[in-house]
Amino acid sequence: MTKARLIPSLSLEALCPAPVCGVDEAGRGPWAGPVAAGAVILNPDDLPEGIDDSKALTAAARERLEVEIKARALAWGVGFASAREIETLNILKATGLAMCRAIEAMAVRPVYALVDGNYPFALPCDVKTVVGGDGLSLSIAAASILAKTARDRVMVELDAVHPGYGFARHKGYAAPAHIAALERLGPCVEHRATWGPIRALMERNAA
Secondary structure, eight states: OOOOOOOOBSHHHHTSOSSEEEEEEEOSSOSBSOEEEEEEEOOTTSOOTTOOOGGGSOHHHHHHHHHHHHHHSSEEEEEEEOHHHHHHHOHHHHHHHHHHHHHHTOSSOOSEEEEESSOOOOOSSEEEEETTGGGTBHHHHHHHHHHHHHHHHHHHHHHHHSTTSOHHHHTTSOOHHHHHHHHHHOOOTTBOTTSHHHHHHHHHHHO
16 A cells, blocks of 8 residues: 655644744756755745645646745745855755855745755754655745756756757756767866766866
């Protein structure tokens, strides 16, 4: 018997000091482009219907919810860390930087953050980590939607600047078409040169 998936709620938020935001990232795993983070303080009296883990939603649903979240949340912010910052800092520290930028962009400064995952990033407020948080907390799920939609738009823009790699389709992940393009074109400035596969390709090209 298949176990029913939990639907995100505000149960965790109710246990935290207010205002509390949800924080999540998008783009830690790709070979190219920035890592993005979203931060959201939801209005419990005006919740958009259908908020869920961004991975469980279609692109059309994410785009619809992005508009509603931004219009109805008490505050929201999006932050990025570039491919160069990822190379310089490492992906974990760059993710924390993007999260800090997302919180700093908010119109209301939270005193507490629910952060997806198990790593206690140093953020400008107290932090509680929540493993699988984007499937448990509505605030984290909302943040995951903002991070995902924002990063996807950036990758579409980068596809026009760096044609041939297919960034608009695979968003910088290790898709077969991306691998083939790298073999054909070599990496561009948006590729994360410290990533093992990218570094190996650069070494082969330099040999």
